[in-house]
Amino acid sequence: xxxxxxxxxxxxxxxxxxxxxxxxxxxxxxxxxxxxxxxxxxxxxxxxxxxxxxxxxxxxxxxxxxxxxxxxxxxxxxxxxxxxxxxxxxxxxxxxxxxxxxxxxxxxxxxxxxxxxxxxxxxxxxxxxxxxxxxxxxxxxxxxxxxxxxxxxxxxxxxxxxxxxxxxxxxxxxxxxxxxxxxxxxxxxxxxxxxxxxxxxxxxxxxxxxxxxxxxxxxxxxxxxxxxxxxxxxxxxxxxxxxxxxxxxxxxxxxxxxxxxxxxxxxxxxxxxxxxxxxxxxxxxxxxxxxxxxxxxxxxxxxxxxxxxxxxxxxxxxxxxxxxxxxxxxxxxxxxxxxxxxxxxxxxxxxxxxxxxxxxxxxxxxxxxxxxxxxxxxxxxxxxxxxxxxxxxxxxxxxxxxxxxxxxxxxxxxxxxxxxxxxxxxxxxxxxxxxxxxxxxxxxxxxxxxxxxxxxxxxxxxxxxxxxxxxxxxxxxxxxxxxxxxxxxxxxxxxxxxxxxxxxxxxxxxxxxxxxxxxxxxxxxxxxxxxxxxxxxxxxxxxxxxxxxxxxxxxxxxxxxxxxxxxxxxxxxxxxxxxxxxxxxxxxxxxxxxxxxxxxxxxxxxxxxxxxxxxxxxxxxxxxxxxxxxxxxxxxxxxxxxxxxxxxxxxxxxxxxxxxxxxxxxxxxxxxxxxxxxxxxxxxx
Ligand SMILES: *[C@@H]1O[C@H](CO)[C@@H](O)[C@H](O)[C@H]1NC(C)=O
Ligand SMILES: *[C@@H]1O[C@H](CO)[C@@H](O)[C@H](O)[C@H]1NC(C)=O
Ligand SMILES: *[C@@H]1O[C@H](CO)[C@@H](O)[C@H](O)[C@H]1NC(C)=O
Numbered sequence: 001x002x003x004x005x006x007x008x009x010x011x012x013x014x015x016x017x018x019x020x021x022x023x024x025x026x027x028x029x030x031x032x033x034x035x036x037x038x039x040x041x042x043x044x045x046x047x048x049x050x051x052x053x054x055x056x057x058x059x060x061x062x063x064x065x066x067x068x069x070x071x072x073x074x075x076x077x078x079x080x081x082x083x084x085x086x087x088x089x090x091x092x093x094x095x096x097x098x099x100x101x102x103x104x105x106x107x108x109x110x111x112x113x114x115x116x117x118x119x120x121x122x123x124x125x126x127x128x129x130x131x132x133x134x135x136x137x138x139x140x141x142x143x144x145x146x147x148x149x150x151x152x153x154x155x156x157x158x159x160x161x162x163x164x165x166x167x168x169x170x171x172x173x174x175x176x177x178x179x180x181x182x183x184x185x186x187x188x189x190x191x192x193x194x195x196x197x198x199x200x201x202x203x204x205x206x207x208x209x210x211x212x213x214x215x216x217x218x219x220x221x222x223x224x225x226x227x228x229x230x231x232x233x234x235x236x237x238x239x240x241x242x243x244x245x246x247x248x249x250x251x252x253x254x255x256x257x258x259x260x261x262x263x264x265x266x267x268x269x270x271x272x273x274x275x276x277x278x279x280x281x282x283x284x285x286x287x288x289x290x291x292x293x294x295x296x297x298x299x300x301x302x303x304x305x306x307x308x309x310x311x312x313x314x315x316x317x318x319x320x321x322x323x324x325x326x327x328x329x330x331x332x333x334x335x336x337x338x339x340x341x342x343x344x345x346x347x348x349x350x351x352x353x354x355x356x357x358x359x360x361x362x363x364x365x366x367x368x369x370x371x372x373x374x375x376x377x378x379x380x381x382x383x384x385x386x387x388x389x390x391x392x393x394x395x396x397x398x399x400x401x402x403x404x405x406x407x408x409x410x411x412x413x414x415x416x417x418x419x420x421x422x423x424x425x426x427x428x429x430x431x432x433x434x435x436x437x438x439x440x441x442x443x444x445x446x447x448x449x450x451x452x453x454x455x456x457x458x459x460x461x462x463x464x465x466x467x468x469x470x471x472x473x474x475x476x477x478x479x480x481x482x483x484x485x486x487x488x489x490x491x492x493x494x495x496x497x498x499x500x501x502x503x504x505x506x507x508x509x510x511x512x513x514x515x516x517x518x519x520x521x522x523x524x525x526x527x528x529x530x531x532x533x534x535x536x537x538x539x540x541x542x543x544x545x546x547x548x549x550x551x552x553x554x555x556x557x558x559x560x561x562x563x564x565x566x567x568x569x570x571x572x573x574x575x576x577x578x579x580x581x582x583x584x585x586x587x588x589x590x591x592x593x594x595x596x597x598x599x600x601x602x603x604x605x606x607x608x609x610x611x612x613x614x615x616x617x618x619x620x621x622x623x624x625x626x627x628x629x630x631x632x633x634x635x636x637x638x639x640x641x642x643x644x645x646x647x648x649x650x651x652x653x654x655x656x657x658x659x660x661x662x663x664x665x666x667x668x669x670x671x672x673x674x675x676x677x678x679x680x681x682x683x684x685x
Contacts, residue, residue: 059084063091070095072120077102087111090118097144098123110135119143125150132156138167146196147173155181162188172196172219178203185209190237191216199224207251209234221263225249235260246270253424266335273423275336276346348419349412349426349505351598359409359602362610366402369613370395373623380626386456386476391617393480394449397487398609400442405606407435408506419505427502436501436508439605441491444524446608448483450571451531452476453616454538461545493520506598512586521586525579536568567615574607 058081065074072095076082083106090099097120101107107129115124115137122144126135131154147169151157157180165173172194179202187210190198198220200206207229214220214237222243225233231251238244238260245268246252255261255274269275340346350356373395377388411431415422426432456471463469494501499509499517512518581597617623 057082059086060089062086062088064089065093065096066091069093072096073098073100075100075102077104079104080106082106083108085110085114087113088116089114090116092117094118095120097121098125100125101127101129103128105130108132112136113139115140117141121147123148123150125152126154127151128153130154130156134160134164137165138163140168142169143171144169145171147171148176149173150176151178151180152176153179155179157181159184159186160189162186163191164189166192168193170194175199175220182206183208185213187212188215189213193217195219195221197222197224200228201226201245203228206230208232211236213237225252226268232256239263242266244268254421264334268337271424272338272340273346273420275334275338276340276420277418278334278336346420348416349408350602355599355602356409356412359405359412362603362606363402363405363409366398366606366609366613367406369618370399370402370609373613373617374399376623376626376630377617380630384473386471386473387622389473389476389480390449390453390456393483394446394453394612394616397442397445397449398612400438401446401606401609404435404439404442404507405602407431407438408602411435423505427505427507432501432507433495436494437491439507440494440509440524441487442609443528443605444487444490445483446612447528447531448487449480450608450612451534452479452483454535454542458538458541461542490524504598506601508601510585518586522583525583525586529579532571535571539568570607570611570615574604 057079060076060082064086065071071093074090074093074096075098077100082104085101085107089111090096094117096118099115099118099121100123101110102125105128108131110126110131113136115121115135116139118140119142121140121142124137124140124147127150134157137149149165149168159182160177165175174197175195176197176199178199182200182203183205184207189210190213195214195217196219201224204227206225209230209232211234213234217237219240221240223238223241224245226245227248229251230246230249232254233246233252233256235256238256240263241261242263242265244261244264244266247268247270249270252270255269255277258277264278267275267278350359374392377392377395411422411426412419415426456476459471493499494509494511498520500511501507501509503509503511509517509521509524512521581600585597
């Protein structure tokens with residue numbers, strides 16, 4: 001076979017010379033048997049690559065290549081004038097194997113039937129043109145065993161219409177449709193074709209493949225939708241897909257039902273959580289197969305690491321049924337990347353049932369307790385004392401923590417059993433950002449307020465004698481203002497790129513990939529440790545000064561000691577394990593897995609929020625007095641209220657009598673607060 005190529009020798013850059021085998025006029029040209037047979041044409045060198053470039057014509061006319069019956073390659077490229085390829089431009093070229101139409105930005109239209117009767121065509125490329133519509137391939141009728149269709153960089157084609165590839169060939173087609181302007185693929189687009197590979201990579205506007213797009217088609221067996229805007233894959237038509245590639249397809253947050261991908265062998269996806277889906281699904285399938293004792297897959301052929309119990313199960317079966325036929329083709333594991341990692345394990349948000357139960361319990365208690373405290377403190381018409389003000393802040397912070405837990409628990413409830421399908425939506429969506437913001441804000445504000453409370457008590461007690469040294473409301477307000485500012489800042493940083501809430505399912509800033517993030521996380525943890533030390537120090541000082549026999553009885557001492565022990569203990573169990581493991585993890589020496597740290601975090605982290613309203617407010621006399629007064633104001637259970645008012649008054653009186661009369665009121669209030677308010681002695685009051 002002599003490869004005759006349409007020729008143009010570039011003499012000067014961009015100049016058009018009429019190919020020697022063609023006849024050219026001002027705005028059209030024709031290459032025919034006559035011109036081809038003209039003297040000199042036999043000297044074409046076999047295999048030399050010649051092409052038709054820099055044509056200065058407006059259109060490629062009908063029958064342009066008429067009777068070039070032995071031609072195998074036609075390439076039209078590098079023109080800035082061609083706008084149209086007419087119908088029958090490529091008609092009945094029975095040896096033509098390759099057509100390339102490339103780099104013609106002015107090309108707008110390829111008329112219907114431009115490619116007609118090309119039985120040997122095996123490669124058709126239309127790239128980097130200004131085409132407005134998907135070209136018509138319906139009359140190609142190639143018999144080549146494997147046609148390759150390439151369409152790239154045609155940014156003005158908006159969609160692939162129905163039956164686009166009908167009539168192209170009866171054989172298998174590889175389609176390479178990359179970097180086009182497609183936004184949509186219509187239903188029945190691939191009707192009547194046998195698809196081998198379908199590459200839709202880098203069609204960055206492609207956001208929708210209609211459900212029936214693959215109706216009437218065979219295949220594809222390999223599909224690539226990487227770097228597109230697809231948010232879903234069609235649930236039908238993927239039955240033969242063996243290789244699916246969808247990396248950097250960030251909008252594809254949900255996979256189609258896995259039963260619609262029964263043949264899948266290998267998947268390269270964007271999000272690790274999706275690989276969990278295949279893992280669990282295949283497992284289920286395999287288990288049901290094992291039950292039927294029909295098909296069992298040989299683990300030696302598997303790609304994904306089988307878990308220990310998989311192996312055990314199979315060994316058992318192997319042992320019990322040695323003659324069993326192992327049919328791996330029908331039931332292999334799916335090789336899926338990216339693999340789930342420590343931060344994205346294949347488990348539900350709250351992976352363990354007891355964790356789920358405890359989370360709800362803690363959530364309900366924390367929300368109810370703190371709401372009750374807030375409501376009572378705010379609607380009881382007492383003067384807002386420093387203590388009440390601080391309690392309000394504390395309750396608000398702890399309420400935020402309760403809301404965070406509620407968000408997590410609720411999300412867990414919504415996504416139970418199939419968190420992998422929700423993981424990306426949740427972790428990259430606004431929900432996780434809000435939850436993360438709430439929890440960091442809450443914990444920082446809570447720790448800060450606890451520190452201020454301790455400092456303030458300590459200050460008040462040590463400076464009880466010096467009236468002019470007492471803290472005033474505006475001091476405390478300023479301190480709390482700073483606390484709010486600090487907490488807001490710390491909680492906002494992960495939203496603006498320093499660390500991130502989207503790394504783990506429980507939305508804590510566990511991202512330490514950059515140095516900035518690492519510094520942030522370690523700094524926050526250290527601040528908490530320092531705050532804890534300050535609280536301890538303050539309580540020890542308070543204890544030592546109240547311990548002074550001049551102020552109190554021996555009996556009171558033990559109570560104070562107990563109460564402080566409780567306060568410090570809850571603070572400690574909340575802080576210590578988390579800080580310890582978190583600091584180790586933040587320094588990249590993780591001692592426990594994320595799954596385990598989840599237990600730690602969900603159970604210990606909110607303990608302060610759970611206990612604070614009870615320790616600091618609800619179990620105190622002052623608070624109960626508030627409740628009583630409130631109830632009496634409402635008119636309900638008046639008798640009861642009267643009783644409790646008189647009771648509290650009495651106890652207050654006896655207490656102030658016990659303590660030194662010289663002390664100003666505030667001291668007695670705080671001393672009383674510490675001494676009497678503990679839930680340890682709630683039974684006795
Ligand atoms: C085409 O090739 C065949 C042999 O493959 C030859 O007999 C025939 O003359 C060629 N036709 C033209 C027009 O070159
Ligand atoms: C799909 O192609 C078949 C022929 O192969 C045709 O009869 C049918 O109408 C096409 N379906 C649609 C919806 O165009
Ligand atoms: C197992 O058996 C049931 C019916 O007994 C059948 O519907 C199912 O398809 C079988 N599963 C496999 C994997 O063979």
